[in-house]
Amino acid sequence: MTDSLRLWIRYMALSVRAQMQYRASFFLAALGQFLGTATEFAGIWALFSRFGELRDWTLWEVALFYGVVNVAFALADALSTGFDRFGDTVKRGHFDRLLVRPRSTVLQLAGQELAFRRVGRLLQGALVLGVASASLELDWTAARAALLAAAILGGACVFFGLFVVHATIAFWTIESLELMNTLTYGGVQTAQYPLSIYAAPFRRFFTFAVPLACVAYFPVVAILERDDPLGSPFWLQCIAPLAGVVFLAASLQFWRFGERHYTSTGS
Amino acid sequence: MSQIVVEDLVKTYRVAERRPGLGGAIRGLVRREHRTVRALDGVDFRIEPGELVGYVGPNGAGKSTTIKILSGILVPDSGRCEVLGHVPWRDRVRYVSGIGVVFGQRTQLWWDLPVIESFDLLSAIYRVEPERYRRSRDELVSRLALEPLLDIPVRQLSLGQRMRCDLAASLLHEPPLLFLDEPSIGLDAVSKLAVRDFIRELNETRGVTVILTTHDMDDIEALCRRVIVIGRGTILTDGTLDDLRARTRGERRLILDLVEDEPVSDRDAEVVSRSGTRVELRFDPARVTATELISRLTARHAVRDLFVENPPIEEVIARLYADEDREA
Structure with a gap:
């Protein structure tokens, strides 16, 4: 395990060095992403300045959801390039190369690239988090900080899991699946607003199937220490981020299943 | 050991059959016909x-x-x-x-x-x-x-x-x-x-x-x-x-460098290729020995140089595939 971790860190260091060969391109991509996501938030801002509140959620409360989800997504996105490009990897036969190396394919794909340019979204999300926290005058006790970290890590697990599921489907079909993009990018869009504004079937889907609510909505409600309009108890809000880990574990199980399918069909 | x-x-593969035309493509979306291909058949x-x-x-x-x-x-x-x-x-x-x-x-x-x-x-x-x-x-x-x-x-x-x-x-x-x-x-x-x-x-x-x-x-x-x-x-x-x-029924090659550019033929050999004064003949050593063939040809033609060879391995293998095809 520690050996795998050490190897992964090595992969990451090399990937950063490779990207630094194209320094200008890296800075431009990061800046572009920062600005792109910033306009997204500007849109939310415009909406609130026109309409005031959203079902009794203020702008800066919503900004907290926004920050958590975007930071989590940026982390997952930066670490999952290998899965993101997996369709291409399979199509060109490069997956065979990974199979003849004495390491798990998940580790090798996770090590493919640390997409440093994603730092743009990460910074933007973190900035929104900071401003929101200052405006709400949140007191960062150790417990609150831990819950925030759990929410972000749990969120990164869910998004990473979605990328893994997306990649796994490439074992069966080479068509790129727009449906999966609806889940990942649509998931970001959905989870940056409080869950309580959505209809019940939608809420259920994002709680039990793709548990984005468990890593964004519930822990942030706990951080805000406000009553949940959906009536969830405080203790549940605190342990909800664990659902992200469970989701990731299930995705990896699905990956293993896909890999077995690949080795038995060779396509 | x-x-x-x-x-x-x-090892067999299932290959999706593609049907021709737009209609076929649409039908293929709904239900795919599969064909089994035996890639390895008892190796x-x-x-x-x-x-x-x-x-x-x-x-x-x-x-x-x-x-x-x-x-x-x-x-x-x-x-x-x-x-x-x-x-x-x-x-x-x-x-x-x-x-x-x-x-x-x-x-x-x-x-x-x-x-x-x-x-x-x-x-x-x-x-x-x-x-x-x-x-x-x-x-x-x-x-x-x-x-x-x-x-x-x-x-x-x-x-x-x-x-x-x-x-x-x-x-x-x-x-x-x-x-x-x-x-x-x-x-x-x-x-x-x-x-x-x-x-x-x-x-x-x-x-x-x-x-x-x-x-x-x-x-x-x-x-x-x-x-x-x-x-x-x-x-x-x-x-x-x-x-x-040896599997290719003992075929051998005789390569002749002639003095003059003239047609060459023999009842026990077949011309495979010729370029200028160089002629390559194929013969079966079971039917005619190399020395017999050479003495016959040198009697009829002025030969500057000659040598006997095995057929190139590509051709040997191509022959094997062809035999396999005939049996199939």
Whole structure:
């Protein structure tokens, strides 16, 4: 395990060095992403300045959801390039190369690239988090900080899991699946607003199937220490981020299943 | 004990049938018709430690399916396969740390990194201890003359340079068994010879078992004592190069350099090709001996020079496929 971790860190260091060969391109991509996501938030801002509140959620409360989800997504996105490009990897036969190396394919794909340019979204999300926290005058006790970290890590697990599921489907079909993009990018869009504004079937889907609510909505409600309009108890809000880990574990199980399918069909 | 045991290996693929036209494409979206293709249909062979074996066959004959099963990438439908005491696809991670694989058309090096960084990373992937790694790396670098290439990013290497680096990369962990899938494809003549020399030396001095698949019959003739020919999923022949030649009903070639450009014919020989005053004849030594044919021809024509040869191995193998086709 520690050996795998050490190897992964090595992969990451090399990937950063490779990207630094194209320094200008890296800075431009990061800046572009920062600005792109910033306009997204500007849109939310415009909406609130026109309409005031959203079902009794203020702008800066919503900004907290926004920050958590975007930071989590940026982390997952930066670490999952290998899965993101997996369709291409399979199509060109490069997956065979990974199979003849004495390491798990998940580790090798996770090590493919640390997409440093994603730092743009990460910074933007973190900035929104900071401003929101200052405006709400949140007191960062150790417990609150831990819950925030759990929410972000749990969120990164869910998004990473979605990328893994997306990649796994490439074992069966080479068509790129727009449906999966609806889940990942649509998931970001959905989870940056409080869950309580959505209809019940939608809420259920994002709680039990793709548990984005468990890593964004519930822990942030706990951080805000406000009553949940959906009536969830405080203790549940605190342990909800664990659902992200469970989701990731299930995705990896699905990956293993896909890999077995690949080795038995060779396509 | 054999290093590789393959018994009655069978592998089938399901291939989606595509129907023609727009209507067919739409119907294909809903329900796909599948056809089963037998890629391997009962393949048997054994390979002993230290052998250098050529594994040849036309495209689609089952060559790469065999290599994929042997290297743990594919699971066969049935049959037995044991390599280095492992079943390759079971316990993949432990098994593959004992083999080296070179895919000629796809590099295993990191495109944007200097060669040496790829080597370092591979040594970590294969868990090679630093001391052992330094020794094996330095040896490979000197034998393949890689010193001037080490700091160059892989994307800037020529194909030949890259292949030499790929060979080194697949051997850093000192595997006793090496699979080479089309290592000479696209290489210039000089690189081809360098790669060939290296493979021969690796086999002779380090005793590494090498399984070589190739389209290049010169590779086979230069390197392999033993050749396995596969066609339509079954082994057509398995033996020495000489055995393989003997299989083609003892055909031989007589090449004549004539003094004058004139037509040549004989009842026991057939002209295969001619360019200017050089004529190549095919004959069956069971019907006519070489000396008999030569004395007959030299009596009728003025001959400046002549020699007798075996047919090129490409033709021998092409003949085998043709026989197979006739039987099918």
